[in-house]
Amino acid sequence: MDILDCGKREDKVKKAARSRLLAVSCIESATVSFSPFSVLDFSMIKRQKTRKFILGCLLLLSAHSTGCFNLAGACANEILSSHYSPTKQLKAIVFQRDCGATTGFSTQISIMPANIDLPKEGGNVFVADTDHGKSPSGPGSGPPVQVEWKGESSLNITYDNRARVFLRKDTQEGITITYSERTF
Numbered sequence: 001m002d003i004l005d006c007g008k009r010e011d012k013v014k015k016a017a018r019s020r021l022l023a024v025s026c027i028e029s030a031t032v033s034f035s036p037f038s039v040l041d042f043s044m045i046k047r048q049k050t051r052k053f054i055l056g057c058l059l060l061l062s063a064h065s066t067g068c069f070n071l072a073g074a075c076a077n078e079i080l081s082s083h084y085s086p087t088k089q090l091k092a093i094v095f096q097r098d099c100g101a102t103t104g105f106s107t108q109i110s111i112m113p114a115n116i117d118l119p120k121e122g123g124n125v126f127v128a129d130t131d132h133g134k135s136p137s138g139p140g141s142g143p144p145v146q147v148e149w150k151g152e153s154s155l156n157i158t159y160d161n162r163a164r165v166f167l168r169k170d171t172q173e174g175i176t177i178t179y180s181e182r183t184f
Contacts, residue, residue: 075099077118080107080140083147084114090175092125092147092155093118096140104129107142109157111172125172126157131164136184144184160184 076098083092091114097106108123130136130143138144143163148156154176159165161181170177 075120075122077108077120078140079118080138081147083149085149085152087152088114089152090114090173092149094145094147095123096142097122097127104132105137105141106166107138107140107145107159107163108167109145109147111155111175111177123167125167125169125177126159126165127167128159128163128165131162134164135160135162138184150178154178156180158182 078096078098079093080096081094083094085091090111093110093112095108095110095118097108106127106129108128109126110118110124112118112124126145128135128143128145130141135143143160145160146158148158150156153174156178158180161183168179
């Protein structure tokens with residue numbers, strides 16, 4: 001065996017070693033990318049998200065069923081009286097609005113065309129409650145009010161002076177609204 005053969009053999013060994021090193025490096029990187037730990041980790045995260053989703057749905061369902069809130073709109077209106085303008089073109093509707101166990105009853109008034117039904121929303125002219133019993137309760141458990149048309153474009157609303165007023169508009173749809181306070 002001469003020196004030339006030995007050099008060739010050494011080159012072959014180095015190439016084979018480099019190839020094996022390269023192959024091991026590729027295998028190691030593949031192992032890190034697709035190791036059982038990352039698959040288990042992904043599976044665990046997916047289970048945690050599923051548990052949180054189910055828990056959230058159960059919490060939402062239990063809160064809804066116990067009356068904490070209502071997804072379909074918690075408030076209901078009950079008409080107490082309707083007062084038509086002299087020409088019967090408009091009406092002032094006095095109604096009680098109940099928004100569930102966490103709120104008190106309120107007396108509300110809306111002015112609208114006579115041929116329109118009361119929408120499922122709050123009053124557009126007047127809103128008041130009894131201020132935790134400081135004002136007496138009227139027919140709908142909210143404070144009592146009196147409504148009187150003074151003409152086609154003028155309306156007077158009388159309410160208890162101890163009521164807590166949230167909305168008190170002076171005009172609505174061209175109607176001038178005046179207010180009187182008294183003790184009922």
